[in-house]
Amino acid sequence: MFGTRKTWDLGHAPCLQELWKKDVSLDASSVDFLMSDGEEDCSFLSLPTAAFPQRTALTTTDQLETSQHNHNQQLLIQTLQEKVCEFQARLRREEASRCLQLQRPQQSHEQSLQEKTNVIQERGVRAVQRLAEPQEQQHSNCLIQEGEQLIAALRTQVGELEEKLLDQTQEVERLRSGVGATDLEKHLELLVVENERLKQELKACKTSLLQEAPPPACTATDCPHSQDVEALREEVSRWESQTRPRQRRLAELEQQVLEKASRVETLSRQLEESKRHAGEMQRQLEESKCQQGEVEQQLSVQLRDCEEELARQAARPHQVKYVTEIVEVESSGSQQAVAEAQAKSAALQEQLSLQRQLLRELETQLHESQRTSTQLRAQILVYEGEMERAQGQLEAEMQNLEEEKNRVIEEAFIRAESEMKAVHENLAGVRMNLLTLQPALRTLTCDYNCLKRQVQDFPFMLEKAITEAKQEICQVIGEVSSANQELLRKYKREMNLRKKCHNELVRLKGNIRVFCRVRPVCRGEHDSAENMVSFDPEDDALLYLSTKGKLMTFELDKVFHPQATQEEVFQEVQSLVTSCIDGFNVCIFAYGQTGSGKTYTMEGVAKDPGINQRALRLLFSEVTEKAPDWDFKITVSMVEIYNETLRNLLGDNQGEKLDIKMNPDGSGQLYVPGLTEFTVQSPEDINRVFELGHMNRATACTNLNEHSSRSHALLIITVAGVNSSTGHRTQGKLNLVDLAGSERIAKSGAEGSRLREAQCINKSLSALGDVINALRSRHSHVPFRNSRLTYLLSDSLSGDSKTLMMVQVSPLVSNMSESVCSLKFAQRVRTIELGNATRRQWENSSTTSSPTHDSVELDSPPVTPVPLPISRASSAGSTLSASSKTPATRRRSQSQLSTGKCVYTHTHTPLSPRSQQVHMPLCHQEPWDPSIYNNDNMCTPPIHTPYATIIRMVKNIYTI
Numbered sequence: 001m002f003g004t005r006k007t008w009d010l011g012h013a014p015c016l017q018e019l020w021k022k023d024v025s026l027d028a029s030s031v032d033f034l035m036s037d038g039e040e041d042c043s044f045l046s047l048p049t050a051a052f053p054q055r056t057a058l059t060t061t062d063q064l065e066t067s068q069h070n071h072n073q074q075l076l077i078q079t080l081q082e083k084v085c086e087f088q089a090r091l092r093r094e095e096a097s098r099c100l101q102l103q104r105p106q107q108s109h110e111q112s113l114q115e116k117t118n119v120i121q122e123r124g125v126r127a128v129q130r131l132a133e134p135q136e137q138q139h140s141n142c143l144i145q146e147g148e149q150l151i152a153a154l155r156t157q158v159g160e161l162e163e164k165l166l167d168q169t170q171e172v173e174r175l176r177s178g179v180g181a182t183d184l185e186k187h188l189e190l191l192v193v194e195n196e197r198l199k200q201e202l203k204a205c206k207t208s209l210l211q212e213a214p215p216p217a218c219t220a221t222d223c224p225h226s227q228d229v230e231a232l233r234e235e236v237s238r239w240e241s242q243t244r245p246r247q248r249r250l251a252e253l254e255q256q257v258l259e260k261a262s263r264v265e266t267l268s269r270q271l272e273e274s275k276r277h278a279g280e281m282q283r284q285l286e287e288s289k290c291q292q293g294e295v296e297q298q299l300s301v302q303l304r305d306c307e308e309e310l311a312r313q314a315a316r317p318h319q320v321k322y323v324t325e326i327v328e329v330e331s332s333g334s335q336q337a338v339a340e341a342q343a344k345s346a347a348l349q350e351q352l353s354l355q356r357q358l359l360r361e362l363e364t365q366l367h368e369s370q371r372t373s374t375q376l377r378a379q380i381l382v383y384e385g386e387m388e389r390a391q392g393q394l395e396a397e398m399q400n401l402e403e404e405k406n407r408v409i410e411e412a413f414i415r416a417e418s419e420m421k422a423v424h425e426n427l428a429g430v431r432m433n434l435l436t437l438q439p440a441l442r443t444l445t446c447d448y449n450c451l452k453r454q455v456q457d458f459p460f461m462l463e464k465a466i467t468e469a470k471q472e473i474c475q476v477i478g479e480v481s482s483a484n485q486e487l488l489r490k491y492k493r494e495m496n497l498r499k500k501c502h503n504e505l506v507r508l509k510g511n512i513r514v515f516c517r518v519r520p521v522c523r524g525e526h527d528s529a530e531n532m533v534s535f536d537p538e539d540d541a542l543l544y545l546s547t548k549g550k551l552m553t554f555e556l557d558k559v560f561h562p563q564a565t566q567e568e569v570f571q572e573v574q575s576l577v578t579s580c581i582d583g584f585n586v587c588i589f590a591y592g593q594t595g596s597g598k599t600y601t602m603e604g605v606a607k608d609p610g611i612n613q614r615a616l617r618l619l620f621s622e623v624t625e626k627a628p629d630w631d632f633k634i635t636v637s638m639v640e641i642y643n644e645t646l647r648n649l650l651g652d653n654q655g656e657k658l659d660i661k662m663n664p665d666g667s668g669q670l671y672v673p674g675l676t677e678f679t680v681q682s683p684e685d686i687n688r689v690f691e692l693g694h695m696n697r698a699t700a701c702t703n704l705n706e707h708s709s710r711s712h713a714l715l716i717i718t719v720a721g722v723n724s725s726t727g728h729r730t731q732g733k734l735n736l737v738d739l740a741g742s743e744r745i746a747k748s749g750a751e752g753s754r755l756r757e758a759q760c761i762n763k764s765l766s767a768l769g770d771v772i773n774a775l776r777s778r779h780s781h782v783p784f785r786n787s788r789l790t791y792l793l794s795d796s797l798s799g800d801s802k803t804l805m806m807v808q809v810s811p812l813v814s815n816m817s818e819s820v821c822s823l824k825f826a827q828r829v830r831t832i833e834l835g836n837a838t839r840r841q842w843e844n845s846s847t848t849s850s851p852t853h854d855s856v857e858l859d860s861p862p863v864t865p866v867p868l869p870i871s872r873a874s875s876a877g878s879t880l881s882a883s884s885k886t887p888a889t890r891r892r893s894q895s896q897l898s899t900g901k902c903v904y905t906h907t908h909t910p911l912s913p914r915s916q917q918v919h920m921p922l923c924h925q926e927p928w929d930p931s932i933y934n935n936d937n938m939c940t941p942p943i944h945t946p947y948a949t950i951i952r953m954v955k956n957i958y959t960i
């Protein structure tokens with residue numbers, strides 16, 4: 001703050017006090033004088049402090065923000081006061097020094113005069129005493145008078161000098177008081193006025209900022225711009241805080257300038273005073289010289305007069321004696337007087353020389369003063385130059401500060417104005433929004449009240465709506481039901497028509513399909529007939545056999561080459577398999593000589609199962625898919641026909657021989673008492689069934705391969721379904737038969753038991769051929785009973801059944817003749833027409849055989865009605881559930897028989913109470929599966945699919 005003051009510190013420049021001290025040393029009286037002056041200056045110091053109450057009052061009324069500023073100003077004023085006191089003290093000391101300087105020659109002069117006067121008085125007294133005689137008394141009196149006059153004149157002169165000195169002292173005092181105190185007071189007043197002006201400006205700025213601030217109603221919580229205003233205020237305060245030190249610095253500089261100016265003025269005034277005093281002193285000195293000259297002249301005149309008087313008195317002769325006596329008497333006195341006068345003269349001369357020396361000293365002092373004055377002038381010029389520079393800098397700095405202050409204020413003002421404008425605009429927008437929102441609020445309130453009323457009324461409205469909806473739903477259900485009945489009627493009519501068309505198509509195509517599969521050459525077989533067996537790449541139904549130079553062509557329904565996989569074979573038969581879900585009886589049997597691959601095709605191997613396992617898994621997955629609408633039950637039986645003996649492969653007693661009997665209920669149906677049927681409910685059950693059958697077949701013989709070659713293995717799968725929605729029932733049977741080897745007995749050369757086995761095999765195969773021949777020839781009698789095999793398969797070979805014969809052919813040359821026989825037999829079978837496929841259906845309430853809508857009329861000559869095989873519940877326990885099958889009645893309408901047509905109906909017979917079943921979960925399934933009917937026309941599309949869809953729709957409506 002006072003950094004620049006150091007530059008202007010008087011201590012660094014020669015001051016008057018130091019200058020005076022060089023020549024004049026202060027004595028104790030002068031120190032006392034200074035001390036007394038210093039104490040007397042307290043009255044002077046009271047002047048600036050007199051302005052404090054006003055300032056204090058201002059301080060109390062100022063805001064808190066200006067307290068620091070006021071404190072700084074107080075410090076500044078206090079510093080100024082100290083400076084003023086210091087200057088006053090210095091001024092007084094200098095004045096005292098000057099007074100001392102002035103008084104000292106005067107006192108010495110007075111002292112010298114006093115001494116002269118005393119000397120003259122003493123000389124006069126002595127002269128009077130010496131001239132005590134009457135003659136000389138008059139002259140002495142004259143001398144005394146003259147001396148007294150001289151003394152009086154000298155006293156007058158001294159008095160006048162004292163008066164002049166007093167006047168000079170008073171003038172100096174007056175000048176001192178007039179110069180120092182007044183200027184400082186004026187300067188102090190100027191400072192106070194400047195301070196007041198700055199305060200007023202600060203107040204005005206604050207007032208303008210406060211007026212520009214947002215309205216007080218807009219508080220920090222509800223006005224979004226209060227923070228901006230606060231930020232602006234903080235910025236303004238920051239600028240003010242930055243401005244304050246500059247203002248203080250400005251005030252200090254101003255103060256320093258004023259101090260310098262006052263000091264320069266004081267110095268110049270002191271210089272003038274010094275000059276004037278020096279002139280006066282010179283004049284007084286000259287006057288003293290003149291007076292001294294006059295005194296000397298008078299004294300010399302008196303001395304000369306005395307000497308002349310003495311000489312005149314000595315020139316009188318008559319009176320010589322007397323005079324001589326007198327002279328002699330008085331000569332010693334005169335000589336003494338002369339000596340005294342000479343002494344006086346010498347003293348006066350000495351005094352004169354002293355005066356002259358004093359004069360020289362004064363002149364020297366005068367020269368010193370003039371030199372000091374010259375130095376002071378030079379210093380003053382330097383100070384003035386510095387002052388001008390400082391003033392220029394100060395003015396420039398002030399101007400910069402002023403400009404910066406104005407700029408900051410202007411920026412703050414502009415910013416505050418823009419902010420206020422934005423705030424006002426926002427406020428206007430908010431007010432507008434408020435005005436627009438109020439109607440919306442009223443509308444919302446109305447809506448809310450309305451909704452509230454509606455919510456209150458909602459239960460009643462809901463109840464009413466539910467009632468109405470129920471009524472509408474009932475009405476719609478009624479309408480839908482009637483429409484459904486109509487649709488159902490139309491659907492049944494259409495399905496009958498479709499079924500007739502399909503049956504006609506099947507009749508035209510024939511329902512016996514014959515496939516041929518040529519097994520590959522196995523490892524270790526060398527007599528392959530690869531060149532003898534060939535295939536038509538364009539037609540997969542042709543097989544060429546080259547034997548004995550002849551090329552035999554066999555046309556079958558499908559020929560599988562040796563590379564055909566189990567999956568490819570099953571792809572061709574799966575539609576036939578799934579048709580049993582729709583209620584058809586299906587018979588798939590593998591025919592061929594031993595080692596031609598029958599077992600491989602039907603049973604397969606563990607890693608690559610054959611048709612049996614695949615068919616059962618497919619049926620299981622199909623009925624699972626149809627579970628939502630249909631409840632299916634899949635039962636499995638496995639039997640073996642060996643030497644015309646029927647064995648239950650799934651039963652516990654393997655030695656038991658089963659028999660095929662007529663159902664005692666008079667229905668004419670066949671059944672196998674004691675045949676075990678397992679209900680399959682999972683894929684694991686399928687595996688268990690095959691494992692059990694395989695194990696039972698293996699335990700009954702010593703060589704399974706040979707045994708299997710000599711026996712027929714039958715897997716009988718029954719699929720019974722009930723539509724839970726309609727009560728519609730279907731039942732189909734799938735017979736998968738692995739026939740025994742078909743080689744000729746003559747060729748085999750068997751004897752004994754092997755001969756009997758071969759005879760039995762031949763008998764059964766011959767019976768099968770006879771049956772097929774009878775069917776092909778449409779004989780009235782079909783010899784199903786000629787063998788156990790044909791008897792057991794009678795329901796799957798006659799009427800509406802579908803039959804697939806898989807003729808297995810060995811590629812070996814040694815088996816060529818057997819292969820030719822098998823293929824010829826297969827080609828004959830292919831030409832057989834079993835008749836129209838008839839679907840077995842049971843109505844819910846139909847327990848008697850009666851013609852139904854799905855009865856099929858067989859073309860004449862009618863096939864001899866053969867009862868279906870009837871299974872009886874096995875009494876033997878099993879790890880799996882077993883069920884006994886009650887016979888289904890299949891009757892032939894007498895009227896139709898009389899007209900040459902046979903109608904087969906199937907009635908549902910309740911299960912035997914002895915049966916043990918594991919029921920499949922009741923499920924409804926969608927019977928329609930296009931994939932079943934896409935590949936082959938052997939199967940009719942399900943007749944119940946649209947109906948089930950309609951039922952589901954109705955159920956959905958109910959659910960809704």
Ligand SMILES: Nc1ncnc2c1ncn2[C@@H]1O[C@H](COP(=O)(O)OP(=O)(O)OP(=O)(O)O)[C@@H](O)[C@H]1O
Nearest residue numbers: 519520593594595596597598599600708709740741
């Ligand atoms: N398509 C085929 N692919 C590979 N190997 C086959 C194929 N067909 C049959 N075989 C193999 O030929 C051999 C004889 O087959 P398989 O036992 O099935 O004949 P089979 O007609 O059943 O004989 P059998 O009448 O004595 O029972 C077996 O080893 C079998 O694995």
